[in-house]
Amino acid sequence: MDPRLRGDDGWFCRGIASMIAETGLAALWLAASLALLQLVLAFAGLKGGKPDLLAAVRPAAVAQGVLTAIAFASLITLFLRSDMSVLLVVTNSHSMKPWLYKFAGTWGNHEGSMLLWVTVMGVAGAAVALFERALQRNAHMATLGGQAAISLGFYAFLLFSSNPFARIDPAPADGQGLNPLLQDPGLAFHPPTLYLGYVGLSVAFSFAIGALLTRQVDAAFARAMRPWVLGAWVLLTLGITAGSYWAYYELGWGGWWFWDPVENASLMPWLAATALLHSVTVLATRDALRAWTVMLAVVAFSMSMVGTFLVRSGILTSVHAFAVDPTRGSFILGLLALYIGGALALFGWRIGSVREGAPFELVSRETMLVVNNLLLTVILGLVLIGTLYPLMTEAFGHKVSVGAPYFDRIAGPIALALMVAMAAGPLTRWRKDQARAVGKRLLIPLCIALLVSISLSLFAWGRIGILPFLGLVIAVAVGVSSLAPLWKRKLLRTPLFTYGMVVAHLGCAVSLAGMACDSAFTVEKLVAARPGDMIQTAGWSLRFRQIIPIAGDNWTALQADMDASRGGSSVLIRPQSRFFASPPTTTSEAALLTRWDGQLYVVLGEEVEGGRWQLRIWWKPFVTLIWLGGIMIALGGALALVGRERRGWLMKWRAREARR
Amino acid sequence: MRLIVALMLALFVTPLGAQTALPPAPYADRQIADPALERKAKALMETIRCLTCQSQSIADSGASMAGDMRSQIRERIMAGEQPEAIRDWLIARYGDWVSYEPTAAPILWPLWAAPVLLLGLGLLLLRGRIKRRKRA
Numbered sequence: 061m062d063p064r065l066r067g068d069d070g071w072f073c074r075g076i077a078s079m080i081a082e083t084g085l086a087a088l089w090l091a092a093s094l095a096l097l098q099l100v101l102a103f104a105g106l107k108g109g110k111p112d113l114l115a116a117v118r119p120a121a122v123a124q125g126v127l128t129a130i131a132f133a134s135l136i137t138l139f140l141r142s143d144m145s146v147l148l149v150v151t152n153s154h155s156m157k158p159w160l161y162k163f164a165g166t167w168g169n170h171e172g173s174m175l176l177w178v179t180v181m182g183v184a185g186a187a188v189a190l191f192e193r194a195l196q197r198n199a200h201m202a203t204l205g206g207q208a209a210i211s212l213g214f215y216a217f218l219l220f221s222s223n224p225f226a227r228i229d230p231a232p233a234d235g236q237g238l239n240p241l242l243q244d245p246g247l248a249f250h251p252p253t254l255y256l257g258y259v260g261l262s263v264a265f266s267f268a269i270g271a272l273l274t275r276q277v278d279a280a281f282a283r284a285m286r287p288w289v290l291g292a293w294v295l296l297t298l299g300i301t302a303g304s305y306w307a308y309y310e311l312g313w314g315g316w317w318f319w320d321p322v323e324n325a326s327l328m329p330w331l332a333a334t335a336l337l338h339s340v341t342v343l344a345t346r347d348a349l350r351a352w353t354v355m356l357a358v359v360a361f362s363m364s365m366v367g368t369f370l371v372r373s374g375i376l377t378s379v380h381a382f383a384v385d386p387t388r389g390s391f392i393l394g395l396l397a398l399y400i401g402g403a404l405a406l407f408g409w410r411i412g413s414v415r416e417g418a419p420f421e422l423v424s425r426e427t428m429l430v431v432n433n434l435l436l437t438v439i440l441g442l443v444l445i446g447t448l449y450p451l452m453t454e455a456f457g458h459k460v461s462v463g464a465p466y467f468d469r470i471a472g473p474i475a476l477a478l479m480v481a482m483a484a485g486p487l488t489r490w491r492k493d494q495a496r497a498v499g500k501r502l503l504i505p506l507c508i509a510l511l512v513s514i515s516l517s518l519f520a521w522g523r524i525g526i527l528p529f530l531g532l533v534i535a536v537a538v539g540v541s542s543l544a545p546l547w548k549r550k551l552l553r554t555p556l557f558t559y560g561m562v563v564a565h566l567g568c569a570v571s572l573a574g575m576a577c578d579s580a581f582t583v584e585k586l587v588a589a590r591p592g593d594m595i596q597t598a599g600w601s602l603r604f605r606q607i608i609p610i611a612g613d614n615w616t617a618l619q620a621d622m623d624a625s626r627g628g629s630s631v632l633i634r635p636q637s638r639f640f641a642s643p644p645t646t647t648s649e650a651a652l653l654t655r656w657d658g659q660l661y662v663v664l665g666e667e668v669e670g671g672r673w674q675l676r677i678w679w680k681p682f683v684t685l686i687w688l689g690g691i692m693i694a695l696g697g698a699l700a701l702v703g704r705e706r707r708g709w710l711m712k713w714r715a716r717e718a719r720r
Numbered sequence: 721m722r723l724i725v726a727l728m729l730a731l732f733v734t735p736l737g738a739q740t741a742l743p744p745a746p747y748a749d750r751q752i753a754d755p756a757l758e759r760k761a762k763a764l765m766e767t768i769r770c771l772t773c774q775s776q777s778i779a780d781s782g783a784s785m786a787g788d789m790r791s792q793i794r795e796r797i798m799a800g801e802q803p804e805a806i807r808d809w810l811i812a813r814y815g816d817w818v819s820y821e822p823t824a825a826p827i828l829w830p831l832w833a834a835p836v837l838l839l840g841l842g843l844l845l846l847r848g849r850i851k852r853r854k855r856a
Contacts, residue, residue, distance in 0.1 A: 313780035320775045434842040441838045449822075449831050458827050463777070463820025465767045470835050584762070586749045648782075665749065665782070674749050 078227075081146050084134030085225040088175075091127035091182060092215035094120050095208045102205030106198055106273075114201050118189040121204050124211070125186025132166075132179040135224055139166045145231040148172065148224050154237040158613045164248035165238045170372060170388070171224035173251055177368075178214050180252075180259040185211065188263060194284040194708075195267075196276065203270030210262055213395040221391050240615070240640040240647050246306030254299035254326055258364035260292025261329060264336065265361035268354045269403065272410045277350045282343035283708070285357070287701055289340055293333040294697035300326050301690030312648040312663045314678045316578070316686055319467045324447045325367035328440055332360035335436040337697075338429045346426060346490065350414050352433070358407060362400045363440070369396050370447070421492040428485035435478040439471050446470075472527050479534050479572060482565055483541040502541060509537035524580035531576030539569035556703025564696025571689025577658075577682040588672040598679035600626050600660060602633075607673065615640045617649070620664045620673065624653055635664040635675075659683050747794035748787030761794045764803040767820045768793070768810060777820060 098120040105113035138146050139162050142155040152169040153162055161168075167176040185207045192200055218224070267285040271277045303326065308316040317323060336356040342349045369392045420426040446462045453460050487501040513533045516524075542565035545558060583598035595602040605621040617638040623630040633651035640647070653660040658681040665674030752758040762779060768789060770781035778786035778793075789810070796806050810818050822828045 311780070313776075315780060318775070318777075318780075322775075430846060434846055438835070438838045438842055442835055445831065445834050449828075453827050456827065458825075459815060459817040460822055460825075460828060461769050461817055461820045462822050462831065463767065463769070465821035466831070474835070474839075584751075586751050588749070676749075 078145070080134050080137050080141075081143070081225045081227060084131045084138075085223070087127045087131040087134065088178075088215070088219060088225075091124045091131065091178075092212065092219060094124040094127065095211045095215060098124065098208035099205055099212065102201050102208065106201055106205070114197070117201055117204050121189035121207070122186045124208075125182040125184075128179040128182030132175055135172060135175055136163060136166050138225075139163065139172075142235065144233070144235060145227055145229070147226045147228045150228055150232055150235045152238055153235040154614070155234050156614050157238065157243070160245065160248060161238060161243045164245075165242075167251050167255075168238055168242045168247050171218070171222045173255070174214065174218050174222055174372075175224045176252060177255050177259065178211065178218055180256055181207075181211050181214065181262060184259050184263050188266070192284060194280055195270070196274070196280075199270045199274045199276045199281065201270075202273040203266045206266035206269035206273075207263065209269075210266065210399060213398065217388075217391055217395060221388050237614075237640070237643050239643070240638070240645045243614075243640075244306065244310055246302060246310065250299055250303045250306055253295045253302060257292045257294075257296035257299055257333070258329060258368070260288050260295060261333060261357075261360045261364050263288045264292065264357045265403070268357035269406065272354060272406055272414075275410065275413055277354055277414045279344050279347045282340045282353065286337075286340050286344060287705060289333060289337050289357075289360075290697055290701040290704070293330070293337050294694045294701065296326070296330045296333055297690060297694040297697065300330055301687050301694070304690070305687045309650055309652055310647075312650045314582075314584075314650075314661050314663075314676075314680065316683070319446075319464045321447050322371055324443050325370045328443055328447075329360060329364040329367055331436050331440040331443065332356060332363045335433045335440070336360050338432050338436075342426055342429050348420070348426060349430070349433075351411050354411070354414070355407065356433070358400070358403045359437075359440075362396075362403070363444075365392075365396050365399060366444075369393060423488065423493045423495045423498065425485065425488045425490045425493070428481060428488050431481045432478065432485060435474055435481065439474050439478070442471050442474075443467065468527065476527075476530055476534055479538050479568065482568060483538040486545045486561060486565065487541065501544060505537040505541035505544070508540050509533050512536045520580070528576040528580035531572055532580065535569045535573035535576060539566055539573070542566045542569055556706065557700040558703075560696045560698070560700030560703055562696070563699060564693045567689045567692025567694075567696055569689070570685050570692055571687075574682055574685025574687075574689060578680050578686065581681045582683075583679045585675075585677040587675050587677065588668045589675055590670070590672050595675070595677065597677055600624055600677075600679060601630075602662070602677065603630070604673075604675075610636075612638070618664065620662075620675070622651075622662065624660060624662075626655075633660070633662055635662045637664050637666075654684060657681060745784075745788045745791035747791040749790075750794075752794055752798055757797050758794075760803055761790075761797040764793055764797075764806060765790055768807070769818050769820055771814060771818060 098117055101113050101117050101120065104110065105117065135148075138149055139153055140159065142149060142153060142162065144150050144155075148169065148171050152172070153165050157165070165172075167173045185204065188200075188207065189204055192203075195203065264285050267281065267288065271281040303323070304316050307318075307323075308314070336353065336359075339349045339353045339356055343353045369389065372388060372392055420430070446466055449462050450460050483505060484498060484502060488498050513529075516529060516532060520529075542562055545562055546554065585595070585597040587595055589595055589604045591604050591606045593604045595604065601624070603623040603625075605623060608619050608621065610617050610619050615638045617636040619634050619636045622633050622635070624633050625631070631653060633653055635651040636649040638647045638649055639645075648663050648665070651660075651662045653662075658679060661678040661680060663676040665676060667673055752761060765779035766777050768778045770776045770778045770783055770786040770789075772783045772785045773781045776786075778789045793806055796809075797803070807819055807821070811823065816823050816825060822831055824832075
């Protein structure tokens with residue numbers, strides 16, 4: 061009898077465990093073979109013009125989606141059962157962990173997150189196969205072929221260098237646990253949303269490849285690609301917003317963005333997707349910016365690959381504590397070179413045959429959207445250069461850091477210029493407009509900007525920096541002007557996607573206001589206090605009642621009970637310092653008290669001499685606007701997506717009715 | 721006044737002490753009484769890398785070395801030093817790596833030139849796309 065089958069649980073349980081892991085692995089291999097088949101079928105079918113070969117492409121894509129879903133479900137099951145015969149579960153889980161973190165822990169590690177990526181890609185491929193109707197048949201098939209080609213690389217990566225189903229024999233008694241920083245509901249939400257977004261961009265990339273191969277870069281291609289770009293963009297926005305808030309409350313230093321390389325890695329695809337979203341609209345509406353849109357689709361997916369490479373390869377050291385392994389890094393680097401290089405080569409080879417649209421008038425919506433694209437691309441370029449630069453100088457033996465001071469100073473002003481363009485763009489007409497007319501429409505926001513800057517100067521001159529000052533002024537003015545497209549319109553007859561644009565642009569202004577308020581008006585107080593002490597800061601009174609020990613599922617903590625009040629009745633807040641046994645780590649759980657005009661943020665530090673405890677207290681006026689704005693941006697994108705799809709569906713329905 | 725004298729003395733003593741053991745860090749988590757000076761110190765701390773952590777500034781780090789550096793910065797600011805002078809001192813001591821603000825070292829010139837180059841290139845491309853105003 062196989063020794064693995066003889067255990068305390070009995071051979072039957074071991075047999076089931078073994079079956080789940082092997083099923084997952086088999087499903088993964090089958091899915092990979094189907095991807096290869098899909099690529100060959102699409103290529104041979106298109107090349108030889110054989111419709112019977114092409115007929116098999118869609119079923120292959122659908123079956124692949126089902127198989128990857130089975131593989132991923134198997135891995136989740138293994139984690140939920142705490143199956144310690146699987147290496148990945150041993151290194152990243154522990155039987156005493158709450159079930160949510162066992163579940164989310166499935167993708168809180170390298171192999172699992174790559175399997176998640178491949179699964180989302182497989183399911184998205186199935187969706188493209190099943191639901192895409194706008195494209196001509198051969199462009200559709202070429203798109204599916206492109207999707208298969210991308211998937212293959214990731215299957216190879218998983219199966220040859222990061223097998224999530226690898227077994228360990230003999231199985232240890234229990235696992236090593238998950239990094240406590242990751243033991244948070246944020247983990248259940250943040251990585252999957254980002255990955256869904258990345259994969260959405262991979263679909264857009266496949267559309268671009270399909271369009272290049274079949275020489276059909278036109279408005280129909282733009283309309284087919286747009287929902288994927290919009291969807292990916294919505295998810296990236298949500299993912300970044302969630303990640304930022306997660307870091308803000310979990311890391312306990314009150315910051316929401318650090319220009320950390322891993323954060324930049326998620327920001328770059330978002331910047332590219334934002335640019336793509338706007339250029340694809342120009343292509344769909346005016347049939348212009350063809351080459352540029354294809355280029356952006358390539359860049360957007362490249363950025364999500366670069367992001368994955370930076371995070372996964374371990375080339376960067378950062379607060380994001382995922383598994384790191386340089387050999388895997390070179391694998392991803394190879395894939396990166398293959399796909400980006402291949403796509404650029406294809407672009408160079410085919411783009412000559414793509415006719416450029418007509419040039420624009422200087423004052424027109426098209427020009428404004430091109431300005432948007434230009435500024436976003438410049439910011440993207442700067443973030444990319446700033447992130448990679450330290451790696452490059454390190455290769456020359458000179459270690460440098462490029463951080464917030466650089467990005468704030470360089471990208472900040474460009475982002476503000478972008479906001480101004482965002483205010484003017486929706487108020488400019490397509491094709492041709494008069495500069496004076498646009499100026500007239502911007503008159504009210506301009507007056508408001510003037511008013512805000514005068515009152516800010518009177519109220520806070522010399523106390524706030526130039527960027528937060530400009531940020532506040534621009535946020536208010538842009539917020540007002542972003543509503544302007546709705547003025548003098550019949551609100552009920554305004555299309556849903558216009559509302560989407562208004563909400564998203566307003567969200568940008570709201571978020572900017574939050575960022576500016578946070579950096580301009582945050583009040584910090586560091587204090588070493590004894591139980592019984594009273595602490596005053598920024599209009600708040602905090603009574604430090606007591607320190608008590610408490611125990612959670614897999615941690616123990618010291619908790620400070622404090623009464624916080626601002627005039628009226630007091631609220632109990634409880635910052636904690638938590639100790640995790642496996643792996644041994646201390647984390648601080650900040651206490652956050654949210655009010656309409658800001659957040660009180662209290663962190664319990666270490667004990668200092670004399671029975672006093674180090675406390676860090678921040679009052680952050682309107683800081684929540686940052687994430688509220690992020691949610692509004694995503695909501696705007698979702699409204700635009702639904703609005704566009706519904707309009708397409710209605711038009712089709714009307715056409716069918718008319719034919720009757 | 722006595723405090724300042726004491727601090728000045730402490731400053732003179734620290735370099736000697738630093739060679740043997742960690743210097744005491746009275747201002748690691750204690751703010752300067754003058755809010756303007758504290759703001760200056762905080763702004764500098766946010767741009768100095770914690771050398772023992774992963775990707776954190778010393779303002780955000782709980783590491784003991786970061787605490788020592790925060791204390792050093794607060795004490796030097798109180799002694800009237802300018803933030804940029806303190807940054808230079810830190811760079812001289814720990815290398816360019818310590819400053820999140822890239823220095824003006826020649827190897828970093830392309831980094832500072834990048835925004836101008838990218839914007840210029842973009843505008844050049846944009847010019848080609850926009851219709852010239854027709855002569856009437």
